[in-house]
Amino acid sequence: MKIESLKDLEKKMDNEMLDLFREKHKGMEDCDYLTQMQKEAFSKDEFWESEENIIVRGRTSSGKTMVAEMAMAYFGSMERLDNNENKIIYLVPLRVMVSEKRKEFGNLFEKHLNWTVFASSSDYQDHDDDIIEGNFKIAVMVYEKFFALLAQDTRFVKKCCLIVIDELQMLNVEDRGAKLEIALTKINMMNQRCKLIGLTTLQCDVLYLQKWINAKEIKCTKRPKGLREYIIWPDKEKRNNEEQDSMYTLFYYLNEELADEDECVNKDKSESGEHGKEKKLYDKIVRPDLKKGKCEKSLVYPLVNYLFSREPNKKPKILVFINYKNSVEEVAKNLGTYLVNNNLVDKQTINPIKEEFVNLKEAEEDIGDFINKCLPYRVAYHHGGLSKTVRNFVEEEFRNENGLIDIVVATGTLAIGVNMPADVVILAGTRLPKAGDKKAYMSSSEYKNYIGRAGRLGLRSADCGESYLIVSSKSEANDYWNKYVKAKPINIMSHLLNLNNKEKAPFALNLVQCNSGIADNQGNFELAQYGSAMNNLFFQYCLL
Known part of the structure; x- marks a missing residue:
């Protein structure tokens, strides 16, 4: 059809x-x-089959969430012999996504169909008992909370007709992949009638995943809104063909993807597919901090200057990603001062200190600078250390076309799955904090998630979004062009492959705890049953 x-x-x-x-x-x-993604999905027979698992692969803003919502509406309203077995679980990697999806599904299903929609994360714990007892229609949970609830009781999963796993590529991630794998293994073993729908990006290859959960792939490569993808760096200004030691300006490479096109159009691209000749972004002199790790952050300010100066009467909504909490707050506070000193904010547009700003102090004690140095200049910061009230305020005001915030400086809390459309996304560097306080370069799929916040469909007027990756040198720009812009899809693999037997042991034991259905009520189990459980893990399929 x-x-x-x-x-x-x-x-x-x-x-x-x-x-x-x-x-x-x-x-x-x-x-x-x-969208083209939705047309592809709804035209497939496997989408409408109740016991046919599917993995949906598409670009950011291609409409994958609505594909999941349509499945929730269809299977959730389907008549069954036991109408108590029509529960739906929607799994997400971040608590900020729990808040957003709870509100979105509440407006869609609870408001119009009277379906109960509960949220479960560290921010939402009031309905955990209801979820365990199966007293819900839709439950939105972070992966780790789902893993924890399954360890208490698994009966609620047996009442599910559909489980959606958003950002399925998180199986690759060190600090959460293994828990998600164990949880999905339990579902596979206990309720094979439950339909699984995985949502992920084009940057991920799902061959092993398809074999593991016996799923068909629905894929769309088209982008509903265009994207201009820049890599920029500082270089010494030349006058009369001589470099000026203290004078720098910004240069760029550009990759452009058109709306509803499969292929990209690289400006000045050579036939080999490499980037073309470097170009100057604008003529103003910049003074980057050349100390290690500070260059990218120092160039956020002149880049914002450039973006605001292009169309003074039509300032873009800008998301700046820095990924370290202290740096996020520092840059946001300094941006307010910078905008005033460079005449980039009109006095008439400066927000007065409103009562609603002051009320935020009730939710966050140490928020004086946020109110006094950021919000008046339509700037805010966002990270996981803020209270739910403050985070929600920032998201709503930025999302609103006529809201009080034009620039948000954020950690990765807004990079995945959250509906925070922007005209422009700026990435100040490529290092991310990882588990155990380690730092590592972002993967190509993480990079694509970040820049995918720009130009999201239906929520901003610009016909094309823009992303800017700031790097410290031309040589880095050359490296990152291949590593990120032109990256090939990466295989989604089991994180258990990276663990030794001792590190795997807690996850193996979790599979055979009393309520898993593998062990009896006294916790006893046969080795054959244990072996069978281990053979159902994703990492076994990655070894084939």
Whole structure:
């Protein structure tokens, strides 16, 4: 069945249900509009089969979330012999995503269909008992909380008809991949009638995953909104063909992807697919801090200057990613001062210290600088150390076209899955904090997630988003062009492959705890059953 619009789905779903999705498209020219990703998914028979697992691969903002929501609406409303077995679980990697999805699903399903939607994370614990007892219709959980609840009781999973795993590529990640793998293994063993839908990016190869959960792939390479992808660096200014020691300016390489096109258009690209000739971004002199680890951060300010100066009457919404909490706060506070000193904010646009700002102090004690040095200049910062109230405030005001915030400086809390559309994304460096206080270079899939916040469909007027990766030198720009811009998809692999037997032991024991269905009520189990459980793990399929 070929699907081109929501109207074509009337043979599959009743109009009342489809109207929920038309309501989501309110304000768009065509309320029956579907992205190419959604057309591909809804045209596949396997999407509508209750016991057919699928993995959905597409670009950021291609509409993967609505693919999942349509499945939730369809399978959640399906009549069953036991109508108590129609629960839905939506798994996400970050607690900020729990908050957003809880609100999104509440507006879509709870408001119109009276379906109970509960959230579960460190921020949301009030309904954990309800989830364990199966007293819910939709539960939105972070991976680790799902893993923990399964260790207490597994019966609620047996009542599920659908489980959606958002950002499935997290199976690769050191500090959470193994727990997600154990949780999905339990689902595979205990409720094979439950449909699994995995959502992931094009930067990930899912061959091993397909074998593990016996899933079919639904893939779309088209981008619904264009993206101009820059790598910029400082270099010495030349006057009369001579380098000026203290005078730097910004240069760039550019990769451009057009909306609804499979292939990219590289400006001045050679036939080999490499970047073309470097170009000067603008003529102003910049003074980067050339100390190790500080150059990228110091260039955020002149880059914002450039972006604001292009169209003074139409300032873009900008997300700046730095990935270290202290640096995030420092840059956000300094940006306010910088904008004023460089006449980049009009006095009429400066936010007064409103009562709602002061009220934030009740949620966050040490927030004086945030209120006094950031918010008046339409700047904010966002990281996991802030209270839920402050994080929600920042997200709502930035998301709102006429909101009080134009620039957010953030850690990776806003990089994955969160609906924070921006005109411009700036990445100040490529190092990320990892488990155990280690630092490592971001992967190509992580990079694509960051820049995917730019130019998201339907929420900003610009026809094309822009991303800027700031690096310290031309040689780094050359390296990162191949490592990130032109990166090939990486295999999603089991993190258990990286662990020795001693490190694997806690996860193996978790599989055979009393409530897993593998051991009896006294915790006894047969070695054959244990072996069978271990053979169902993802890492075994990665060894084939």
